Amino acid sequence: MLKFAGIIVVASAAGITHSLINDPIKLTIAPMPAGTGTVVIPQKPVTTPDNDPAETDPIEPESQTPTTIVLKREITLDQARMLFENGLADFVDSRPKEDYEKGHILGAYNVAPTSFDIGTPPVIDFFEEDRRVVVYCTGGDCHDSHIVVQKMMETRPELVLLHVFVDGYPAWTEAGLPTDTGPDPLAE
Amino acid sequence: MANALKARGPQNAGTFASWLSLIGRMGAGQVFIFAGLIKIGDPAGVAASIQAFGLIDDESRLIALAAYIIPWTEIIAGVLLVAGLFTRAAATVILLMLAGFVALIWNAMSKGQELECGCFGKIKLFCDGPLGKCNLIQDGVFAALVLLPLILGGGRASADALGKPPADPYADYGDEEEDEAFD
Numbered sequence: 001m002l003k004f005a006g007i008i009v010v011a012s013a014a015g016i017t018h019s020l021i022n023d024p025i026k027l028t029i030a031p032m033p034a035g036t037g038t039v040v041i042p043q044k045p046v047t048t049p050d051n052d053p054a055e056t057d058p059i060e061p062e063s064q065t066p067t068t069i070v071l072k073r074e075i076t077l078d079q080a081r082m083l084f085e086n087g088l089a090d091f092v093d094s095r096p097k098e099d100y101e102k103g104h105i106l107g108a109y110n111v112a113p114t115s116f117d118i119g120t121p122p123v124i125d126f127f128e129e130d131r132r133v134v135v136y137c138t139g140g141d142c143h144d145s146h147i148v149v150q151k152m153m154e155t156r157p158e159l160v161l162l163h164v165f166v167d168g169y170p171a172w173t174e175a176g177l178p179t180d181t182g183p184d185p186l187a188e
Numbered sequence: 189m190a191n192a193l194k195a196r197g198p199q200n201a202g203t204f205a206s207w208l209s210l211i212g213r214m215g216a217g218q219v220f221i222f223a224g225l226i227k228i229g230d231p232a233g234v235a236a237s238i239q240a241f242g243l244i245d246d247e248s249r250l251i252a253l254a255a256y257i258i259p260w261t262e263i264i265a266g267v268l269l270v271a272g273l274f275t276r277a278a279a280t281v282i283l284l285m286l287a288g289f290v291a292l293i294w295n296a297m298s299k300g301q302e303l304e305c306g307c308f309g310k311i312k313l314f315c316d317g318p319l320g321k322c323n324l325i326q327d328g329v330f331a332a333l334v335l336l337p338l339i340l341g342g343g344r345a346s347a348d349a350l351g352k353p354p355a356d357p358y359a360d361y362g363d364e365e366e367d368e369a370f371d
Contacts (some may be wrong), residue, residue, distance in 0.1 A: 015253065015256035
């Protein structure tokens with residue numbers, strides 16, 4: 001019993017010491033400030049490589065009117081796609097550089113969580129306050145996108161239009177949406 | 189039987205029991221060391237996995253603390269189990285952790301939650317997809333492995349057995365008069 005308690009005490013002490021040495025874990029990202037999630041989407045026909053244009057239903061004149069959607073901090077594939085196709089957001093890939101270079105969302109910049117260790121990544125300073133930024137990683141358990149959004153909020157508090165694309169890059173490629181390869185154009 | 193084996197001590201465990209214990213210790217111990225090392229490099233990931241169960245308040249410091257304490261417990265108990273030091277205590281710690289994991293998985297399954305397993309961080313070692321039967325079976329196998337050293341003790345190839353010479357194999361016969369005759 002004493003040995004059992006000893007193991008628990010030593011492991012707890014090691015864990016608590018480790019937690020004090022490391023930066024505190026921030027589990028939740030603050031929700032979007034009131035009113036900042038509203039986006040006006042000019043209605044456009046949605047075509048994907050899977051869709052044969054000949055089979056696509058003609059767009060009804062009524063549906064050409066802009067639609068308004070309200071985005072939360074975390075957005076889905078459809079919402080990310082709408083922002084992308086209407087040019088309403090910049091995209092940030094929070095995966096490691098090697099993964100980014102193998103393939104990323106067309107036009108995305110690479111900002112991995114570790115890139116903040118040596119100061120603010122240059123691309124962060126280029127983002128405009130009134131433009132949305134969508135950060136993604138590999139979906140599922142991946143939380144690097146949350147960490148990058150958190151760090152961006154700490155680095156530039158005026159950037160409020162930040163979103164996490166929770167389904168991530170695998171969902172994007174599965175949907176056949178535009179991707180690119182190669183290094184980040186802003187990388188040194 | 190367990191008490192009898194325990195009373196005999198690790199240095200006196202039979203060869204077969206020692207081998208069984210060694211298999212259990214190496215199997216479960218190494219898996220837990222690996223799982224702990226993976227998690228310790230990614231405490232935020234562990235925290236996110238714990239948070240996903242929705243059992244603890246998101247803002248609670250408990251989640252952040254657990255994200256550090258769980259991997260350290262896995263590593264320390266795993267190393268002790270592999271080394272065969274405080275074998276039964278280490279096996280008990282691991283068994284209790286496994287019971288906790290099973291309870292969490294069962295709870296998530298009963299609620300219909302589709303959660304990713306944070307067992308080995310981002311690595312899908314034995315099971316893929318959301319938490320489910322595969323993870324229960326996986327933890328059941330680990331529990332079976334841990335039960336071996338828990339019941340049989342560390343065996344001869346363990347740190348617990350060091351410095352303890354095997355008892356006189358003829359001690360049970362206890363023929364003291366004959367021993368004296370050889371003096």
